[in-house]
Amino acid sequence: MNQPARSGPGPGRQGPGARTRPARAGRTAGRTGSLAGRARRPTARARGLTRHAWGRSLLGAAGIAGTLLLVELLARGGLFDEQALPPATSVLARAAEMAVDDGFLGDLWITVSAWLGGLALAVALAVPAGLLLGSLPRLDTASLAVVELLRPVPSVALIPLAILVFVEPGRVERSLVCYAALWPVLLHTLYGLRDVDPVAKETLRSFGFGPLGVVWRVSLPSAGPHVVTGVRIAASVGLVVAVSAELRAGGDGGLGVYLLATQSGGGRPDLMVAGACWAGALGVAANAVLVGAGRRLFPRRAAAGAGP
Incomplete structure (x- = not known):
């Protein structure tokens, strides 16, 4: 006696719903990863800008320190009269006194x-x-x-x-x-x-x-x-x-x-x-x-x- 054919998926078969679930899950995971990547991008950019700003600040501070050192050496070395070029330490001391x-x-x-x-x-x-x-x-x-x-x-x-x-x-x-x-x-x-x-x-x-x-x-x-x-x-x-x-x-x-x-x-x-x-x-x-x-x-x- 012939048995009626089963309409549902067998052990080795996958129904339409079973085929779409992994694909949807993959797309969802991809979207989640993309959103997470987008959320991380501004942070990385902000960190890059912060490092760039700190680098510029350090270079500026180094330039100021080098200029003050050069003025101090020229004034103390006797190449210029102190009445024409006062030492940098004296100028900084007077500037600090002016603050009060x-x-x-x-x-x-x-x-x-x-x-x-x-x-x-x-x-x-x-x-x-x-x-x-x-x-x-x-x-x-x-x-x-x-x-x-x-x-x-x-x-x-x-x-x-x-x-x-x-x-x-x-x-x-x-x-x-x-x-x-x-x-x-x-x-x-x-x-x-x-x-x-x-x-x-x-x-x-x-x-x-x-x-x-x-x-x-x-x-x-x-x-x-x-x-x-x-x-x-x-x-x-x-x-x-x-x-x-x-x-x-x-x-x-x-x-x-x-x-x-x-x-x-x-x-x-x-x-x-x-x-x-x-x-x-x-x-x-x-x-x-x-x-x-x-x-x-x-x-x-x-x-x-x-x-x-």
């Missing part, structure tokens, strides 16, 4: 307040102006000649005019810093707007966004790294102009006035160089703060090595 000197700290604060005030005013004027000029090509072309005419004018040459217009030393200094810092921020804003993807702008326009919406959502984020770079350059230029204005125009106080006072009564070159070192430390600190801000605001650019 109320008179010097007051002068330093006057310079810093004028410097930061002029820089903030320059950013507040240059970024909107750059966005306006970059969004209106005809206006950009019409103003190009004016920008190229005013940009090369040295801020120090405008000190007599600034004294006549603003009178007060603090306003004179802030106006000169603003004038000098205005151009790097403006030009870098324009450069950033020229790199904006036109497809992204047209896409937003097709969805009904107006000019302000396009500027806010596409143009400004794309130009942001360039703006931060412009602010970094403007900060260095503004500090130089602030001290130079105090040296030329004088005033009630400031780092430039303090440097002038160190040359009275026979002169103290160690105090003068120590004060200049404090100005350099301000510039380094400002640059470090702006670099950190750029990396936080634009982490993708920093991870790609194109950050500000």
Whole structure:
């Protein structure tokens, strides 16, 4: 008597469900491994960036130490008079004493307040102006000649005019810093707007966004790294102009006035160089703060090595 054929899988057979389970399990394991690999990639990249930053910091520290050692050897070796080139140890000792000197700290604060005030005013004027000029090509072309005419004018040459217009030393200094810092921020804003993807702008326009919406959502984020770079350059230029204005125009106080006072009564070159070192430390600190801000605001650019 013939037995009916069994429809289910036999001992040596595999049904459709049995065939698909290993394949699905393999695909699931592959996806899990891929996700785990993706999760590990940012960590490895972040570690690479951290090692790179530490390496640069160590090289910078080695460069500073080597420069100080060279100055110390030249001064102690008798190649230069100590009145012309004071030893590095004496300069560092005077700089440390200045950190607890109320008179010097007051002068330093006057310079810093004028410097930061002029820089903030320059950013507040240059970024909107750059966005306006970059969004209106005809206006950009019409103003190009004016920008190229005013940009090369040295801020120090405008000190007599600034004294006549603003009178007060603090306003004179802030106006000169603003004038000098205005151009790097403006030009870098324009450069950033020229790199904006036109497809992204047209896409937003097709969805009904107006000019302000396009500027806010596409143009400004794309130009942001360039703006931060412009602010970094403007900060260095503004500090130089602030001290130079105090040296030329004088005033009630400031780092430039303090440097002038160190040359009275026979002169103290160690105090003068120590004060200049404090100005350099301000510039380094400002640059470090702006670099950190750029990396936080634009982490993708920093991870790609194109950050500000």
